[in-house]
Amino acid sequence: MRGLRALRGLASLTSSTLIECAEATTRTLSTASDLKSVLKEKIPEQQERLKAIKKTHGSKELGKVTVDMAIGGMRGITGLLWETSLLDPEEGIRFRGYSIPELQEKLPAAKEGGEPLPEGLLWLLLTGEIPSKEQVDALSAELSYRGKALPGHVHKVLAALPAGTHPMTQFSTAVLALQPESHFAAAYQKGISKLNYWDPVYEDSMNLIAKLPGIAAAIYRNTYKGGKLIPHDTSLDWAANLSHQMGFDGEEVYELTRLYQTIHTDHEGGNVSAHATHLVGSALSDPYFSFSAGLNGLAGPLHGLANQEVLRWLFDVTKQIGPTPTKDEVEKFVWDTLKSGKVVPGFGHAVLRKTDPRYTCQREFAQKHLPDDPMFKLVSLFYEVVPGVLTEQGKVKNPWPNVDAHSGVLLQYYGIKEENFYTVLFGVSRAIGVLSQGIWSRALGLAIERPKSVTMDVLEKKFA
Numbered sequence: 001m002r003g004l005r006a007l008r009g010l011a012s013l014t015s016s017t018l019i020e021c022a023e024a025t026t027r028t029l030s031t032a033s034d035l036k037s038v039l040k041e042k043i044p045e046q047q048e049r050l051k052a053i054k055k056t057h058g059s060k061e062l063g064k065v066t067v068d069m070a071i072g073g074m075r076g077i078t079g080l081l082w083e084t085s086l087l088d089p090e091e092g093i094r095f096r097g098y099s100i101p102e103l104q105e106k107l108p109a110a111k112e113g114g115e116p117l118p119e120g121l122l123w124l125l126l127t128g129e130i131p132s133k134e135q136v137d138a139l140s141a142e143l144s145y146r147g148k149a150l151p152g153h154v155h156k157v158l159a160a161l162p163a164g165t166h167p168m169t170q171f172s173t174a175v176l177a178l179q180p181e182s183h184f185a186a187a188y189q190k191g192i193s194k195l196n197y198w199d200p201v202y203e204d205s206m207n208l209i210a211k212l213p214g215i216a217a218a219i220y221r222n223t224y225k226g227g228k229l230i231p232h233d234t235s236l237d238w239a240a241n242l243s244h245q246m247g248f249d250g251e252e253v254y255e256l257t258r259l260y261q262t263i264h265t266d267h268e269g270g271n272v273s274a275h276a277t278h279l280v281g282s283a284l285s286d287p288y289f290s291f292s293a294g295l296n297g298l299a300g301p302l303h304g305l306a307n308q309e310v311l312r313w314l315f316d317v318t319k320q321i322g323p324t325p326t327k328d329e330v331e332k333f334v335w336d337t338l339k340s341g342k343v344v345p346g347f348g349h350a351v352l353r354k355t356d357p358r359y360t361c362q363r364e365f366a367q368k369h370l371p372d373d374p375m376f377k378l379v380s381l382f383y384e385v386v387p388g389v390l391t392e393q394g395k396v397k398n399p400w401p402n403v404d405a406h407s408g409v410l411l412q413y414y415g416i417k418e419e420n421f422y423t424v425l426f427g428v429s430r431a432i433g434v435l436s437q438g439i440w441s442r443a444l445g446l447a448i449e450r451p452k453s454v455t456m457d458v459l460e461k462k463f464a
């Protein structure tokens with residue numbers, strides 16, 4: 001708890017700017033066991049590792065590229081380096097080699113046996129090491145300190161948006177509004193050496209991750225609760241603070257938020273939000289620009305917005321059929337959705353070929369905390385019915401549910417009823433994964449992204 005005490009001391013000081021806050025925080029926590037120092041120690045060895053891979057294997061093939069791949073969203077092309085997580089089509093995601101059940105067992109929790117603290121996952125993604133509880137507590141305190149104040153102009157920017165602006169538009173705008181605070185952009189203007197890029201990118205990323213719960217909560221309170229904001233509570237961890245500032249208190253909803261914020265962080269590099277963040281960052285646009293781009297991608301209904309769409313779809317069922325539809329009625333409803341040319345939200349995946357383990361762990365949470373909830377029962381019924389219908393239709397490569405099929409029902413149960421907001425919660429979590437990789441991308445000196453494109457003319461002539 002040394003870091004926590006140090007930060008509580010710092011918190012009582014008045015500092016003139018947020019940038020000074022961040023610098024003071026970094027200085028105070030620079031002991032052998034603080035996150036930045038641990039990360040700094042690891043960078044040279046990973047730089048050497050990448051150099052050796054390039055030297056020894058640089059000209060070897062990772063696979064072939066077909067015309068189908070170029071037309072079909074580059075599916076199946078291995079063309080990105082992404083260190084923080086890896087997705088297996090059958091088994092699902094592993095974060096630095098650890099599956100979700102392993103994280104639930106190994107990462108520090110707020111209370112013995114509880115859900116992992118997302119700060120622990122941030123530490124793991126950045127360093128490859130499972131942190132101790134003391135390290136996680138210090139990181140919680142650091143994030144709390146970095147995140148406790150939002151610059152006033154962010155509130156003004158949000159207030160200037162027209163009523164009814166989607167929460168994801170507000171979220172991406174608020175992140176961009178923080179961009180003038182970028183340490184990286186300022187350092188670049190001063191001529192920082194490329195060897196040191198990672199350092200201000202780390203500062204930006206930590207400041208941004210720290211501020212996201214406050215931003216998300218402000219959007220929630222402005223949009224749905226008449227604009228009455230709830231102050232940050234320095235005694236709470238990062239995820240609990242998100243829930244608290246939104247207006248939801250209690251150990252069970254904090255636990256859900258910790259789990260939710262842990263499992264949505266990262267899904268290797270090719271998904272739209274991760275890839276968009278990575279692409280924009282590769283031009284050396286700072287973390288605010290690049291994460292805002294990632295959020296814009298997450299806002300698509302085939303990606304993160306699917307969690308909102310699932311809820312709407314479930315409500316449509318109950319509106320059209322009633323709260324307890326039979327299996328046959330659900331089956332007909334699914335067929336009707338397909339026949340009307342729409343996708344079944346929350347099902348299918350570009351890479352996964354089995355039930356998403358993020359779905360499974362949310363299902364386990366529901367079985368433990370809300371086994372008799374009617375909406376959970378409805379979601380379970382869809383789990384029984386949808387894969388069979390999608391398989392019979394014969395188009396989808398994966399008929400099983402993904403993460404978005406379950407998350408909304410848990411949020412509903414704890415009173416977070418406004419489904420338009422759900423993708424914001426996803427985005428807060430996603431920052432942890434994509435910004436961690438962003439720091440490593442700069443540390444490893446990864447290149448600007450620029451794949452080659454072709455025209456139909458070229459394809460026709462090439463294979464004529």
Ligand SMILES: CC(=O)SCCNC(=O)CCNC(=O)[C@H](O)C(C)(C)COP(=O)(O)OP(=O)(O)OC[C@H]1O[C@@H](n2cnc3c(N)ncnc32)[C@H](O)[C@@H]1OP(=O)(O)O
Pocket residue numbers: 075301302303304306338342343344345346347348349350351395396397398402403404
């Ligand atoms: C966090 C996340 O982003 S998880 C994904 C969230 N998105 C959703 O849940 C939306 C519903 N699912 C989908 O639209 C898709 O499964 C995606 C976008 C996730 C993956 O897309 P793809 O990799 O192209 O899937 P796949 O190769 O199986 O697609 C083959 C065909 O099946 C269709 N298909 C795939 N999933 C579904 C579905 N759930 N409902 C209806 N049709 C589907 C595709 O639209 C495609 O049709 P087309 O040939 O007419 O273009």
Ligand SMILES: O=C([O-])CC(=O)C(=O)O
Pocket residue numbers: 266267270271272273350351402403
């Ligand atoms: O991996 C994907 O394409 C989509 C997904 O599940 C995620 O980004 O979490």
